[in-house]
Amino acid sequence: xxxxxxxxxxxxxxxxxxxxxxxxxxxxxxxxxxxxxxxxxxxxxxxxxxxxxxxxxxxxxxxxxxxxxxxxxxxxxxxxxxxxxxxxxxxxxxxxxxxxxxxxxxxxxxxx
Amino acid sequence: xxxxxxxxxxxxxxxxxxxxxxxxxxxxxxxxxxxxxxxxxxxxxxxxxxxxxxxxxxxxxxxxxxxxxxxxxxxxxxxxxxxxxxxxxxxxxxxxxxxxxxxxxxxxxxxxxxxx
Numbered sequence: 213x214x215x216x217x218x219x220x221x222x223x224x225x226x227x228x229x230x231x232x233x234x235x236x237x238x239x240x241x242x243x244x245x246x247x248x249x250x251x252x253x254x255x256x257x258x259x260x261x262x263x264x265x266x267x268x269x270x271x272x273x274x275x276x277x278x279x280x281x282x283x284x285x286x287x288x289x290x291x292x293x294x295x296x297x298x299x300x301x302x303x304x305x306x307x308x309x310x311x312x313x314x315x316x317x318x319x320x321x322x323x324x
Numbered sequence: 325x326x327x328x329x330x331x332x333x334x335x336x337x338x339x340x341x342x343x344x345x346x347x348x349x350x351x352x353x354x355x356x357x358x359x360x361x362x363x364x365x366x367x368x369x370x371x372x373x374x375x376x377x378x379x380x381x382x383x384x385x386x387x388x389x390x391x392x393x394x395x396x397x398x399x400x401x402x403x404x405x406x407x408x409x410x411x412x413x414x415x416x417x418x419x420x421x422x423x424x425x426x427x428x429x430x431x432x433x434x435x436x437x438x439x440x
Contacts, residue, residue: 255430257429311357311374315368
């Protein structure tokens with residue numbers, strides 16, 4: 213069974229630009245979660261998508277947005293990038309009605 | 325308010341010995357789940373073990389066991405027979421609410437180093 217995949221592995225942008233990160237969940241999983249792991253701030257919940265709808269959102273500004281496609285894959289968009297957006301962005305998926313979230317390898321975003 | 329507390333920033337253990345990583349949590353919800361994840365230097369979060377708040381027995385998965393003390397609100401991870409490959413960051417996490425996970429709240433992690 214293939215795990216959660218994320219692309220790209222690394223992404224370098226400059227301040228003010230937009231970044232798009234992609235995630236494909238484990239086959240059969242309908243929920244996708246996004247987390248930010250910034251240096252010194254730990255893992256912070258960003259967004260939860262289920263069946264194409266945004267179900268929950270963490271304490272992040274609106275320039276962090278995303279969507280979930282009919283095949284349950286997901287995109288995270290970060291607009292107007294700031295230096296402090298530099299972090300490892302982790303995507304996770306879970307099967308409906310189960311507790312465990314399975315994580316992908318992450319996308320490391322660097323904002324210069 | 326911080327809901328997951330991991331008080332050990334770093335731990336050292338000799339290969340083949342057991343080690344306990346501490347985790348305490350805070351919640352008023354009677355239904356919750358507790359998780360441990362391992363994060364090697366590569367960055368991927370690897371699920372290790374899960375304990376539901378209503379589970380009567382402590383969870384075990386191979387060399388990993390979770391010492392769940394509900395009254396004390398603690399969920400310590402025990403790794404038996406440590407291996408060099410166990411060197412990594414370990415995160416305790418909790419989700420709240422019934423019927424599947426919503427969001428995970430993570431502790432700050434413990435860096436485990438296994439010495440040969």
